[in-house]
Amino acid sequence: MGTQKSKASPPAGGRADTKQKLPERFRDYRHVWVFLELERGQVHPVSFELLGEGRRLADQLGVQLAGVILGPPGDSTQHAVSEAFAYDADLVYLVEKPLLTDYRNEPFTKALTDLVNNYKPEILLLGATTLGRDLAGSVATTLLTGLTADCTGLDVDADGSLAATRPTFGGSLLCTIYTLNCRPQMATVRPRVMRMPQRSNKPIGRVIRHDLRMLEDEIVTKVVDFLSDGQSENANLAYADVVVAGGLGLGAVENLQLLKNLAQTIGGDYGCSRPLVQKGWLAADRQIGQTGKTIRPRLYIAAGISGAVQHRVGVEGADLIVAINTDPNAPIFDFANVGVVADAISFLPALTDVFIKRLAPRNPMRLLN
Amino acid sequence: MTNMRSELKRLMHIVVCIKQVPDSAQIRVHPVTNTIMRQGVPTIINPYDLFALEEALKVRDYHGGEVTVLTMGPPMAEDALRKALTYGADRAVLLTDRHFAGSDTLATSFALSQAIAQIGKSFGTPDIVFTGKQTIDGDTAQVGPGIAKRLNLVQLTYVAKIASIDFSARKITVERRSEGGTQVLESKLPCLITMLEGTAAIRRGSLEDALRAARSEIVKWNAAEAGIEDMTKCGLRGSPTVVKRVFAPTPRAEKAAQIDTTEKTVRDVADELVTSIFTHQPALEHELSSSRSA
Amino acid sequence: MTVEKFDAIVVGAGMSGNAAAYTMANRGLKVLQLERGEYPGSKNVQGAILYANMLETIIPDFRDDAPLERHLVEQRFWVMDDTSHTGMHYRSDDFNEPAPNRYTIIRAQFDKWFSRKVRAAGAIVLCETTATELALDADGKVIGVHTDREGGIIHADVVVLAEGVNGLLGTRAGFRKVPKPEAVALAVKEMHFLPEEVIAERFGLSGNQGCVIEAAGTISRGMAGLGFLYTNKESISLGIGCLVSDFAATMESPYALLEAFKGHPSIRPLLAGSEIKEYAAHLIPEGGFKAIPQLFGNGWVVVGDAAQLNNAVHREGSNLAMTSGRIAGETIAMVKSRGRPMTSENLCLYKAMLDKSFVVKDLRKYKDMPALIHTNSRNFFMTYPQLLSQAAQNFVRVDGTPKIEKERATTAAFVKARSRWGLVSDAVRLALAWR
């Protein structure tokens, strides 16, 4: 949503008084924190996207960017620490405890609120994943501070307040929300809404370790099992570089094959609009949009999709949007870059053929290097 | 004899928080003024909350006990409660007070948690509080966790299934949706559950339920009646977040560059499209071909 | 479930059902009303103009809180061809009276309000509950209804069928026949939202004043039909309806008619810049007096559209529905207060009272109209509008042609199109049907 951000920032000086009203006890809250989500040993990519955003906010405020890592002692947590620096954190707050192995609300809430109360950040960002939303709600309530969910734009106001922009009323409007008189200012952001920043090979910097004073016996909830989705073939849609999607315009479930053929030809993934999920043509994790996945591919091809606002908010981050639709007035042509008024059923196979021809290794030498 | 039994075995009490929301599918933004056109937009029970209600009714039907539905909203939110009664809920509480206007999630969860405490005093302490996963208007998924924290309840979010409840041992096992899989969690009552959507078919209440719903008195509480003393935690005053600006999204791009299709074969049009794609994204051509040949 | 019995069950929470339920509950009867929609009015479609007088008889102080859009001060009748309209407008400041005579309403809101009154009067209203079948005893007397909810039959002394034009329950029980295609019109309608000031400016209205346009002519492509445009507070209701038999014969699509109507040069500027919401389609009974079915029987009465009580000539329906509902309610309350059973001997009072009211008197007046319109639709809705338009243009345009020649040309055009005898016979038949 890069285009929106600059325009979304509110007129400077509009709230210059708020900061002065900030209660004494919050005046020394400084720095931007990003919570790094460890998902069974792996850092969730949304954490890196947030580090990118956090860096920008910290630079604007002239403060430091810190990563917060809660996890079990071991390699994966250490790896997360080095990744935080690779994505440009200035320092890392680390709580390493065996009881932080699997996510549970109680120890994570305590660890994070303790850290905040001790080290006083002014902004705290989390991913809007099931983990991030579970944790953020508890932490914000414990700290009695404001939390803005599912933001699509973050900015710093003239007086240094966080201006968090998010969709409202089913995506048809955006609103900008401030947290008054409370710190930290908390926000969650959905995966893929923000751009993935460049990774560098920055060495590990300052790590501040903190202890969590809690015993396993004090924790009511136990994880007795974890049923992994497995290496689901669908896991990559949000992160695919090329996405091809179909809507009701495809007409029949058989025509999904045309979509899959094209996706396979260009090494992309495929998705759909919500009605196809409702019809049972594709699984729910193939749905793109407000109540589905947000995608940010370099190329997005939409066939037979009208471009309703709920779909649009999920694809606006794409670099290039191509729309194929029989209706020249379809709303999707209002935000696509390239449009073709054509019948998807006959056009998709032709497009697949052309790609096959164009992408064929003309020069056999290519195979050698 | 039966009296003895009920003395010994307290029945389960479940509270379900539901919200009345405008049917977002029917919301329109005025093309000129960019304001929401509310006229005639029907209100519905937040669809996610129906799954919470259904799960609560299932638990009640199995273990015995009562389901109380609770909403905070304007007087007309009574319609949503009455509908919940039609599905089979036993009691409905409407928390309504103009001092609640402008509540954000923190203030909402404060008011609801106070009301739940009051429900506990008046009708029996709840063993489970259910909320929906999120609302379709606020869309924050924060109110549930907020209530849990304030009432010091165990918090079980994104629950896809209640695997078992051992009421006498006060134990509960649930399946919780998390990134990349499902956690099986064992925990204790009382707890707060935010229920995932699509977990069960929503029932239709019987004639008896419908008649009872039509006749039920809905319990209406203002702030004081709900036992809320500290009004600084309610409404606008109790809300740390404020909405400063509402605006329409700026168009992402100018209107799409249309590829002219007149008098061309499908193949030619496709050819032109691919050229256009690679002109916009030169790097893509190389990467796609190398990934294809790999 | 313990068998619960009501004095009366009302099937449907539209205009007629609400009037009946309110009247009976108000007189202390134990009333159950069933509505299949999500809430009263959720499925109901009307233009809609409310005639105050008939509601006033039922709820005298309705103006205090009923959701009324605008009171009407201006009525336009337009005869249209493809590019023009010839019109008659009536506007009077008299309509700015303290208790105005006609209002525009939005049924979804109005019916909800009416239903609240019904509830306040003591009736029990169950929504999302469809009556699926009438329950009869061995002698064929109606004793209650089956519904689509679990729990068996609900019993009552009498069932008021207020189920609207489709009337499945009554039809299924054999009390009436499925209406003939030439006795029902299919109307489609859209709501166009516009800011209040824009509507006021476009139609020259101030405050809560409203304006109505009713239009006939080539917009119905030769079918018997009518278009309408009503101003609400922040929206315009726009629609067009034609006889179902004509749709079937011409294979025209109602939606295409509506699109063309909206695009007509006389209508388009009135809607410019509006946001369309809600597209709805609904049937209107048009068979008139001759289509009225049996109105009562052992344990049942039928009211409103379900009884075909609709005055197509004057575009009145909801007032007939309310009045028939009220009279049915009064009859039932009276029979009950005398301690008599709800048999057809006692319920025939309903028909007697209805016959004496404007409802049946008006319908009897126009008893021949439906047949005339049906058989001559091409003339009335295509030929004449075109001729009238040409005549009007001929009259208005100043181009040096002597006036006498213009008049001759106009007369010649009429005669050519319909022949002298045709013109006379159309006029006579119309006059007879009107009488």
Ligand SMILES: Cc1cc2nc3c(=O)[nH]c(=O)nc-3n(C[C@H](O)[C@H](O)[C@H](O)COP(=O)(O)OP(=O)(O)OC[C@H]3O[C@@H](n4cnc5c(N)ncnc54)[C@H](O)[C@@H]3O)c2cc1C
């Ligand atoms: C609360 C809420 C959340 C929602 N969340 C989402 C969401 O996350 N994702 C989502 O996608 N939707 C979502 N929706 C639904 C959304 O509003 C639209 O209804 C949906 O996106 C429309 O899907 P569609 O474009 O496939 O279908 P349609 O709107 O029916 O469009 C079909 C299109 O195909 C074109 N077409 C027809 N035939 C052909 C052909 N042969 N070749 C090419 N084109 C053809 C038509 O011109 C038309 O433009 C949500 C709605 C609500 C109310």
Ligand SMILES: Cc1cc2nc3c(=O)[nH]c(=O)nc-3n(C[C@H](O)[C@H](O)[C@H](O)COP(=O)(O)OP(=O)(O)OC[C@H]3O[C@@H](n4cnc5c(N)ncnc54)[C@H](O)[C@@H]3O)c2cc1C
């Ligand atoms: C486009 C249009 C414009 C009109 N304009 C006007 C106008 O301007 N002025 C005017 O006076 N009249 C107008 N009418 C006519 C008017 O709408 C009807 O005459 C009037 O609504 C009839 O009222 P009713 O109660 O008989 O039926 P309805 O209002 O149709 O109500 C019937 C009710 O019964 C319910 N129902 C049906 N079957 C069952 C069942 N089995 N179980 C439970 N519930 C059931 C339905 O859901 C509905 O709520 C118009 C009609 C149309 C279609």
Ligand SMILES: Nc1ncnc2c1ncn2[C@@H]1O[C@H](COP(=O)(O)O)[C@@H](O)[C@H]1O
């Ligand atoms: N005003 C309210 N009254 C009752 N319950 C509510 C209210 N607002 C939110 N909730 C509950 O909290 C859940 C999450 O809401 P939200 O945080 O707004 O997405 C909803 O699904 C409801 O169960």
